[in-house]
Structures are given as structure tokens and as C-alpha cells.
Amino acid sequence: MLKAELRKKYTQKRKALSTDEAFLLSEKVFENFIAYFNPKEGEKVHVFIPILERKEINTQLFIDFFLKQKIRVFVPKIVENKLINIEIFADTLFETSNWGIPEPVSNEDSGETFFHYVITPLLYCDxxxxxxxxxxxxxxxxxxxxxxxxxxxxVNYFNPDENIDDVWENDIPLDYLVTPTDVLSFGKGLE
Incomplete structure (x- = not known):
């Protein structure tokens, strides 16, 4: 299927989930991530902040766990149409962007280019x-x-069941997909 068709289909599938279902499935995704990757104190994780109204995976579960375990947390923020990385802490102040995304008030890019894990938002992954x-x-x-x-x-509620027909040259594939039932690897071994 084409990306536009998949975007529409999986937006509808996500909307069909109740708030409770979305939260319970998010918990399972979180548990599968922790069990498989076992992140450690001092590691660096880049993780998106969810738009709960869009029923994105509730990554606040991840963020709370990481901060408690002294795992360094970086979140994205769009500044001048570019994604920058901001390190957050328990006392970081947030504001809601024009897109409805909670973002740190700060615009100070951390400059980090290495993260142990980048937890990536998506609607679908093949x-x-x-x-x-x-x-x-x-x-x-x-x-x-x-x-x-x-x-x-x-991270997604749904496992792959269709190929994306219009993959572009600049598209960069994921290394893993974590769902409520599986952790799928796309060729990058766990080190």
C-alpha cells in the first residue's frame, strides 16, 4: 500500500481504540521494551513525547521510568522547522506547541548525536x-x-501486515519495532 493509504488506515485504527485500551497497550509496549533492551543507568535515550489526543503510544511511562533509573532522557523539539534534542529532567518546564505537542520551554539544543536508543513515533511500520x-x-x-x-x-500498537510500496530514497528504516506482543528486529543485532 502507499504511505498515504497506510497513514489513513492506521490513523483510523488508532482512533478506534478506547483511551483505556490505548493505555493498556502502551503499558505492554513499555514492558516489552524494558524486557528486551534492559536500559541501564547513564545510557542516553531519545524519546518522543506523546500527543495523547492522537492516541500515540504513551511514552510518559518510558520517560518516568528512565528518569527514576537515572537514564539520561532527550526529547525532540521543532525549532525553525528542524528537530533539535533537549535533555530533560524531573523539573523541566514544558509548554504545548502549535501542533499540540508538549515540548520543553528551553530551545537549547543538547548537541548530542549519539543515543543508545531513539524511541520513534510512527503510524505504521512494515x-x-x-x-x-x-x-x-x-x-x-x-x-x-x-x-x-x-x-x-x-513503538506501535499494531504488528506489520502490509508492505509500504512507496519507500523513498531518503527514508531511513528502523532497527526494531516494539508492539504489545512482539519485539521485531530488522537486522541490527542487540549489542
Whole structure:
């Protein structure tokens, strides 16, 4: 299927979830991530902040756990149409962006290019790790400027069941997909 068709289909599937279902499935995704990757104190994780109204995976579960375990947390923020990385702490102040995304008040880019894990938003991911996001390309640009050793991890409610027919040359595939039932690897071994 084409990205536009998959975007529409999986937006509808996500909307069909109740708030309770979305939260319970998010918990299972979180549990599978922790069990598989076992992040450690001092590691660096880049994780998106969810737009709960869009029923994105509730990554606040991840963020709370990481901060408690002294895992360094970086979140994205769009500044001048570019994704920057901001390190957050328990006392970081947030504001809601024009897109309805909670973002740190600060615009200070951390300058980090290496993260142990980048937890990536998506609407759909196929069996090759190709991702359908919201169509803005922010994460493809972000991945081009990060270390090649970064583990790019998508989180989703749904397992792949269709191929993306219009993968573009600049699309950067994920290394893993974590769902409520599985952790799928697309060729990058766990080190």
C-alpha cells in the first residue's frame, strides 16, 4: 500500500481504540521494551513525547521510568522547522506547541548525536522496518545527523501486515519495532 493509504488506515485504527485500551497497550509496549533492551543507568535515550489526543503510544511511562533509573532522557523539539534534542529532567518546564505537542520551554539544543536508543513515533511500520509517520520527514533528517550506532526503535500498537510500496530514497528504516506482543528486529543485532 502507499504511505498515504497506510497513514489513513492506521490513523483510523488508532482512533478506534478506547483511551483505556490505548493505555493498556502502551503499558505492554513499555514492558516489552524494558524486557528486551534492559536500559541501564547513564545510557542516553531519545524519546518522543506523546500527543495523547492522537492516541500515540504513551511514552510518559518510558520517560518516568528512565528518569527514576537515572537514564539520561532527550526529547525532540521543532525549532525553525528542524528537530533539535533537549535533555530533560524531573523539573523541566514544558509548554504545548502549535501542533499540540508538549515540548520543553528551553530551545537549547543538547548537541548530542549519539543515543543508545531513539524511541520513534510512527503510524505504521512494515516487515522491513520502513516507517510511515505524519509525513513531515523530521525523523529521517534527525537520523541522518545521529551516530550510525544508534538503535532506532519504533513503538506501535499494531504488528506489520502490509508492505509500504512507496519507500523513498531518503527514508531511513528502523532497527526494531516494539508492539504489545512482539519485539521485531530488522537486522541490527542487540549489542
Amino acid at each position: 516487515e522491513k522496518g520502513n516507517r510511515v509517520g505524519y509525513g513531515k520527514g523530521f525523523y529521517d533528517g534527525f537520523f541522518e545527523n545521529t551516530s550510525k550506532d544508534v538503535k532506532k526503535i519504533g
